[in-house]
Amino acid sequence: xxxxxxxxxxxxxxxxRIDALKRHEFPPPKKNAPTSGEVAIRFATELVSAVIxxxxxxxxLDWVFKTRPILTIVFFMLxxxxxxxxxxxxxREITERTAAAARAAExxxxxx
Amino acid sequence: MAINPMEQFEVKPVSWAQAPLFHIGHYPIYFTNQALxxxxxxxxxxxxxxxxxxxxxxxxxxxxxxxxxxYEFVGGMIDMTSGxxxxxxxxxxxxxxxxxLFCNGFGLxxxxxxxxxQIAITFFLTAVVILTAIVTGFVxxxxxxxxxxxxxxxxxxxxxxxxxxxxxxxxxxxxLSMRLFANMLAGHTMLKVMxxxxxxxxxxxxxxxxxxxxxxxxxxxxxxxxxxxxxxxAYVFAILSCIYLSxxxxxxxxx
Numbered sequence: 314x315x316x317x318x319x320x321x322x323x324x325x326x327x328x329x330r331i332d333a334l335k336r337h338e339f340p341p342p343k344k345n346a347p348t349s350g351e352v353a354i355r356f357a358t359e360l361v362s363a364v365i366x367x368x369x370x371x372x373x374l375d376w377v378f379k380t381r382p383i384l385t386i387v388f389f390m391l392x393x394x395x396x397x398x399x400x401x402x403x404x405r406e407i408t409e410r411t412a413a414a415a416r417a418a419e420x421x422x423x424x425x
Numbered sequence: 426m427a428i429n430p431m432e433q434f435e436v437k438p439v440s441w442a443q444a445p446l447f448h449i450g451h452y453p454i455y456f457t458n459q460a461l462x463x464x465x466x467x468x469x470x471x472x473x474x475x476x477x478x479x480x481x482x483x484x485x486x487x488x489x490x491x492x493x494x495x496y497e498f499v500g501g502m503i504d505m506t507s508g509x510x511x512x513x514x515x516x517x518x519x520x521x522x523x524x525x526l527f528c529n530g531f532g533l534x535x536x537x538x539x540x541x542x543q544i545a546i547t548f549f550l551t552a553v554v555i556l557t558a559i560v561t562g563f564v565x566x567x568x569x570x571x572x573x574x575x576x577x578x579x580x581x582x583x584x585x586x587x588x589x590x591x592x593x594x595x596x597x598x599x600x601l602s603m604r605l606f607a608n609m610l611a612g613h614t615m616l617k618v619m620x621x622x623x624x625x626x627x628x629x630x631x632x633x634x635x636x637x638x639x640x641x642x643x644x645x646x647x648x649x650x651x652x653x654x655x656x657x658x659a660y661v662f663a664i665l666s667c668i669y670l671s672x673x674x675x676x677x678x679x680x
Contacts, residue, residue: 362599
């Protein structure tokens with residue numbers, strides 16, 4: 314055993330320092346504001362794929378329980394709802410990214 | 426003269442190896458153009474990364490700084506989305522990003538086959554990401570991972586929301602793979618259709634021959650756009666993978 318056993322706090326502080334240095338090693342990518350085409354395709358696929366998956370789940374459950382077409386209809390609508398949830402989430406994400414890109418651009422201007 | 430713009434996406438055995446390589450059960454396994462181009466992509470990608478950094482100069486050469494740039498780009502992406510904990514996925518994300526980038530890039534060569542225009546490939550890549558996320562989630566949080574589907578709300582609202590969240594989770598692999606696949610398919614089809622216009626108009630004779638210049642100019646613009654799309658789709662695929670993996674690591678913490 315060494316004289317100074319490392320204190321857990323010391324280790325944590327060291328870990329934080331390493332994390333801070335690592336963070337410095339990777340500057341956040343600049344100018345990654347999403348283009349309008351990217352946004353359009355993102356929203357379209359999010360919405361459509363949720364509807365397809367919802368309908369497919371309904372179709373499968375109908376096949377299991379022999380209740381065609383009730384569950385297909387129900388899950389089709391649930392899928393549409395899930396699609397809207399997805400688009401909502403994607404839009405929040407894209408807003409964040411746009412804001413981050415704008416902030417990065419502003420900081421760059423200040424440095425000049 | 427009829428040109429089929431979809432013909433370029435046909436998976437078929439390469440001309441110099443028409444016989445099946447071997448059989449799995451009754452299914453013959455061929456060496457297809459898709460396999461050929463995947464090998465080309467993987468070999469050139471490996472050679473590029475190994476040769477560019479094997480000297481490890483302090484002042485990087487052009488190739489080395491390209492490799493360093495891609496490394497830092499992916500690193501920054503992971504740092505931004507999931508913080509230091511996400512770096513255990515660095516090899517996965519880096520591999521996927523570079524593979525898609527090179528597939529998209531090679532696909533733009535006139536003779537090449539675009540590997541990422543096949544849903545089988547994009548869906549397999551997606552399956553790797555989503556399964557990694559699911560396994561990580563269960564290993565880290567146990568059954569607490571299922572909290573991902575639960576939103577704090579009155580019971581009457583919560584129950585249908587759990588269903589919606591579940592469907593939305595199941596839709597992810599489809600939307601992620603469809604996006605890459607559809608982008609590559611649409612872009613390359615558009616290029617072929619435009620090229621078809623040039624040939625049809627050019628061979629029509631008279632004033633039509635002069636008109637052929639218009640789609641020709643469009644092709645130049647579209648090709649530039651396709652280069653942007655090739656990079657952008659690799660980026661989007663990688664960053665969404667990061668987000669899904671980070672959600673499995675941190676559950677709802679970052680919302």
